[in-house]
Amino acid sequence: MKTVEVAVIGGGPAGMAAAAEAARRGASVALVEESATFGGKVLKTADCGLPLSPIEGYEKRTADRLLTDLHRHADRITLIPRHQVWHIQDGRVLELSPVGGAPVETRQVRCRRFIIATGAMERIRPFPGWTLPGVFPLGGLNSFVKHGILPGKRFVIAGSGPLLPVLAHTLIRAGGRIAALVQTTTHREMLRHVFPLMAGMDAFKLFQGIYYFGRMIRNRVPIYNGAAVSRVDGEERAESVRVIRLDRNGDPIPGTETEIDADAVAVGFGLIPCTDLTRLCGCREIYDELSGYWRTLRNSRMESSVDGVFVAGDGAAVKGYSAAALEGTLAGGAAALQLGYGGEDDSESAAVQKRLKKATRLGRALDQLSAPSSGLLHLISDETVICRCEEVRLKDLRQAADAGARDIHDLKRRTRTGMGQCQGRFCGQVINELLWNLLNRQAEDFPLRDVFTPRIPVKPCTLQDLLGNSK
Ligand SMILES: Cc1cc2nc3c(=O)[nH]c(=O)nc-3n(C[C@H](O)[C@H](O)[C@H](O)COP(=O)(O)OP(=O)(O)OC[C@H]3O[C@@H](n4cnc5c(N)ncnc54)[C@H](O)[C@@H]3O)c2cc1C
Structure with a gap:
């Protein structure tokens, strides 16, 4: 058994920042991550053999910064990659299992405080044909392509939210042909979110949006707004996709289907927090009607309703990697402070809170754009x-x-x-x-x-x- 003062579960931006901050203040830390590399869903190293785009370059620099911070306090941080936490006993002992044949590092971590930073997962919306080979979740297909695998020739990307243009960009760069990008969002809905989006926008995010859409326009990607994939057909795998128009309430309009040939289809409706561990610990949650998922209640220092249990990043509410890292910093600092490390540093944490407020505005607006309408269930x-x-x-x-x-x-x-x-x-x-x-x-x-x-x-x-x- 390994004993530390602060244990962090999840090595994405939130967990990395939390571990670095707790260690910076003097606490001994263990950071457990089920993957072989750190960085989480979007920042972990991937190599598809292509030169980095300006956006990937920025993400790589962000990941490098987080890694440098971790290594700066290497004497106080034990990194435990390729291990997953499957249970938390008595609120203080994490049960670990190695992943994918990794040698056992330790099976238990005892700690005085822990931070859950397990991120989010893709939200599913079943429809006829969604289990056929050739149909992928958006993030899943993105991972394939980022690792140099292009599992199809003609792609349809469908669903809602900001991950659609992200995947389109990745596919175009890798040489994939996009037959259609189908988004449930209508122009009217986009307009409704314009103000919150602009309020949280910084120069990089604005550039990112323009860059992605510019690429789609340059590559003449056919875009269907206010539409959804109603079914995927094929004998052994995906061969064609039917796209149906939606009315202003998000309900499918009968008789408006169009058929598109495609051998690979990626569908996604944003992300929802992974709450298994927070629920196991008894952390209180509320249902967020606008985002369409349960999120964990926390105070401004990311402590949940259970004393000494902190929750940071997308695992509490989906907001993107900038907000996740800021929340991690706050959680790591607060956990260390509770153990008597570092004095109250109001100006430092106020500056982080201010940046978090802005990142949260954008993250929440994008997140709410992803929430699917209940009308899609009728498909x-x-x-x-x-x-x-x-x-x-x-x-x-x-x-x-x-x-x-x-x-x-x-x-x-x-x-x-x-x-x-x-x-x-x-x-x-x-x-x-x-x-x-x-x-x-x-x-x-x-x-x-x-x-x-x-x-x-x-x-x-x-x-x-x-x-x-x-x-
Ligand atoms: C395809 C895609 C594109 C995206 N593009 C952008 C973008 O352009 N801009 C942006 O801001 N955001 C983007 N995001 C969202 C971004 O990835 C997340 O907001 C961010 O990574 C959240 O950080 P996190 O640390 O909270 O969670 P994650 O990055 O999800 O990290 C959580 C980590 O916890 C680990 N973990 C989970 N459970 C356990 C367990 N039980 N034991 C051990 N380890 C565990 C996971 O392996 C993971 O590494 C994208 C997401 C996807 C899927």
Whole structure:
């Protein structure tokens, strides 16, 4: 067992900044990251063999800065890559398992304070054909391309939010042909978000937006606004995509479908916080109607409702990497301060809070642009798989609901939905919305915004991990 004062879970921008700040103030720190490299979803090193674009150059410099800060305090920070946290015992002992055959570094980390910085994951919206080979989540396809793999020839990119132009840019650079970019957002919705977007915009973000859209225009990418992918067809894998127009409420308009040939389709509706560990610790959450997900309640120093448990970055609410790193700095500083390190430094933390406020404005506006309308649920057919781990289809959920399933927990017991490898992380939220919107359950019958109960292990691990405390 490793014993430190502050443990940080997740080596993205939030976790790296948190670890560096806690160590800078004098605390001993362990930083646990399941990947082999640090940097998180967007800043971790990837190599597709192409020279860096100006934006990737900026991101690389940001990642290098965060790494330099970590290494500056190397004597106080233990880096534990390729290990995932699957349980937190008694609020102070993290249970670890090695990932992908990595040698065991340690199986437990005991700490006095810990910071959860586990980031966000992609939000799913099932539709007919979404489980066919050749259909990817946006971030998943982005990762493939960044590692030099182009898994198709003609691509359709669909969904909502800022990740669409990011992926289009990556694909164009790698030589992919984009048959269509289909976004649910209408011009009217864009206009509604203009002021919050401009209020949080800095020169780089403005440049980033212009650069991405400029690239799409130069490459003549056909853009469909106020539209969605209604189905993907193909024998063995994706061969064609149908695109349907949406009305001003986001509901599909029957009879407006267009067919597009494509052998690879990337679909995404923004990100939602990974809350398994915060829920396991009993941190209080609220449902954010505008963003369409649960987020963890925190004070201005990123401490959750549970004393000594801090939550920083996208794992609490999705705001982008600049805000994540600032939140990490605040959390790391506050955790160290609680342990008696470093004096109150009001002017320093006030400056960070000010920058965070601005980054939050932009991040939240982009995040809210990504939230899908409930009308998209009407694209799901009875045969559509909802829980892909256990292959539960809409018709199975409908039958269970008709037979009297009271809530999502009851549905889970009756259909096995949410019992597979992902433990309901991906399907959990959509199932509750389905119950409401498609299966006609009423508020008095069951809670509107329910979630599956967190269960350990929160990440898949081996029996040896569950039993063994060899190190
Ligand atoms: C394709 C894509 C493009 C993006 N482009 C931009 C952009 O242009 N600008 C922008 O601001 N943001 C962008 N983002 C969002 C950005 O990636 C996040 O806002 C940012 O990375 C959040 O930082 P974080 O530290 O909170 O979380 P993450 O970067 O997600 O890091 C969390 C880390 O925790 C690790 N982890 C999770 N659970 C465990 C566990 N149980 N045990 C151990 N480790 C764990 C993960 O492996 C991960 O490395 C993009 C995201 C994607 C997916």
